[in-house]
Amino acid sequence: MALATNPRRWEMGGAEAVFALCILSRKMKLLLPLLLTLLFHEAAADEIIGGEESKPHSHPYMAFLKIKDHRSLYHCGGFLIRRDFVMTAAHCTGHSITVILGAHNITKREASWQTLNVKHQFPHPEYDPKSYINDIMLLKLEDKVKLTTEVGILPLPSTFNSVSPGKLCQATGWGMTGIRAPASDTLQEVKLRLMDPINCKVYKAFHEKLQLCVGNPKSIQPAFEGDSGGPLVCSGVAQGIISYGRTNAVPPSVFTRIAYYRPWINQILKSN
Numbered sequence: 195m196a197l198a199t200n201p202r203r204w205e206m207g208g209a210e211a212v213f214a215l216c217i218l219s220r221k222m223k224l225l226l227p228l229l230l231t232l233l234f235h236e237a238a239a240d241e242i243i244g245g246e247e248s249k250p251h252s253h254p255y256m257a258f259l260k261i262k263d264h265r266s267l268y269h270c271g272g273f274l275i276r277r278d279f280v281m282t283a284a285h286c287t288g289h290s291i292t293v294i295l296g297a298h299n300i301t302k303r304e305a306s307w308q309t310l311n312v313k314h315q316f317p318h319p320e321y322d323p324k325s326y327i328n329d330i331m332l333l334k335l336e337d338k339v340k341l342t343t344e345v346g347i348l349p350l351p352s353t354f355n356s357v358s359p360g361k362l363c364q365a366t367g368w369g370m371t372g373i374r375a376p377a378s379d380t381l382q383e384v385k386l387r388l389m390d391p392i393n394c395k396v397y398k399a400f401h402e403k404l405q406l407c408v409g410n411p412k413s414i415q416p417a418f419e420g421d422s423g424g425p426l427v428c429s430g431v432a433q434g435i436i437s438y439g440r441t442n443a444v445p446p447s448v449f450t451r452i453a454y455y456r457p458w459i460n461q462i463l464k465s466n
């Protein structure tokens with residue numbers, strides 16, 4: 195990797211690649227695998243491939259994040275954890291973020307939608323954009339949402355309630371539905387198995403204590419790269435945040451292990 199010999203350029207390229215993880219645009223997406231292959235040889239996760247459309251409003255905690263950065267508009271997934279807080283990935287930061295809750299088809303406004311601006315972004319202070327370590331962020335909303343049938347809170351695990359390999363969980367997002375396919379209008383979901391950490395040794399920066407290794411590479415189940423920032427839900431609890439995977443969407447993918455971050459999360463929630 196020639197770029198690595200120039201740290202500054204590496205860093206800039208890295209940051210750009212990370213921002214691209216969430217969907218920049220349909221055209222950009224075609225360039226993305228190449229870009230990321232050059233830079234990392236791994237890519238951030240931003241698509242659900244081979245998942246199926248969710249029953250409308252069956253995941254009322256799902257948040258669609260519209261993120262404005264310097265020159266671009268992109269999106270990420272996220273999920274409601276308190277009436278005024280959404281959780282997502284730290285690589286989903288931007289100049290300003292708007293959150294849509296209560297949506298199914300993101301191009302079709304419904305009475306169930308609640309659109310709120312983000313008042314403050316709290317990316318993890320030790321988030322590292324080069325390794326994706328500590329890829330977790332809390333978003334304080336400008337108002338409290340109204341809890342309805344279509345908008346609800348997803349419980350978080352306690353520090354000691356982390357999950358073990360073998361468990362079947364579910365990821366959701368508005369990511370892409372095929373390697374070269376456009377992003378989906380409607381919320382998609384896919385079942386994914388938690389893997390033994392050994393399966394993620396292909397990722398140099400994988401850290402078992404901080405991350406989950408998700409998706410069986412041998413499974414005939416669809417490959418997956420969900421929307422960055424979206425949740426991995428196991429037995430009704432948010433255990434992971436979609437962080438990154440391979441460009442070709444071959445599992446496994448890496449998710450932030452939420453339980454590890456409970457002390458930090460509690461501290462932010464308590465003082466805001």
Ligand SMILES: *[C@@H]1O[C@H](CO)[C@@H](O)[C@H](O)[C@H]1NC(C)=O
Nearest residue numbers: 299300301302303378379380
């Ligand atoms: C989403 O809504 C748009 C606008 O009404 C519609 O054209 C499109 O077909 C819908 N997508 C799906 C997958 O139903």
